[in-house]
Amino acid sequence: MKVEYISILAQAQQMQGTKAEEQVLAFAGSMAAAQPEVMDLVDGDEALREYARMVGAPAKxxxxxxxxxxRRAARAQQTRQQQAAAEAQQAADTLAxxxxxxxxxxxxxxGGGALAALLGTDGGASW
Incomplete structure (x- = not known):
């Protein structure tokens, strides 16, 4: 077991870093409402890893x-399969x-029917 001592000052500095990160992410989220492409700047994976490191969360x-x-590849595959199934169902519905x-x-x-009855003809062409 490895024990690592972190001074009170170092802990305070790390907590200040988490506040800054939270502010940046909150600001990005509010900007995204008007300009969604701003979220392209945010690396969510790295933000979470850095936040966990700063608060001293276990890496595991x-x-x-x-x-x-x-996990992302499996989710993407599942989405592709669902889209293919939906497209196949739409094609089947269209064919039906x-x-x-x-x-x-x-x-x-x-030779007749409703249109002929409405037109008062016997169904033959009478031009």
Whole structure:
């Protein structure tokens, strides 16, 4: 077991650093409401790692870079699969709607029906 002593002054300086980080992140968040691209400046992963370091949190509470990348890759894959499934469902719905339309057209009585009744014709062309 390794014991590391951090003086009261060093602890106070670290806490001042956390306040500064919190202020910057809060300001960035409020600016993002009007200008979302400002968040491109913020490295959230690094901000959290630095904050944890400044407050003296155990390193083991944060995932390693490799673990983070693996989780993000899995999440991206799942999102792609969900999008593909949604697109396939939309295509199937479109095909089904087209098939219903074709069926309806095939059932139209070319010799009469509602249009002929409205026009007062027997369904034949009378130009």
């Amino acid at each position: 509470i944060l995932r390693t870079e490799e673990e983070v990348q693996a 709607q087209g098939a219903r339309g074709a069926k309806t057209l095939s059932e139209v009585d070319p």
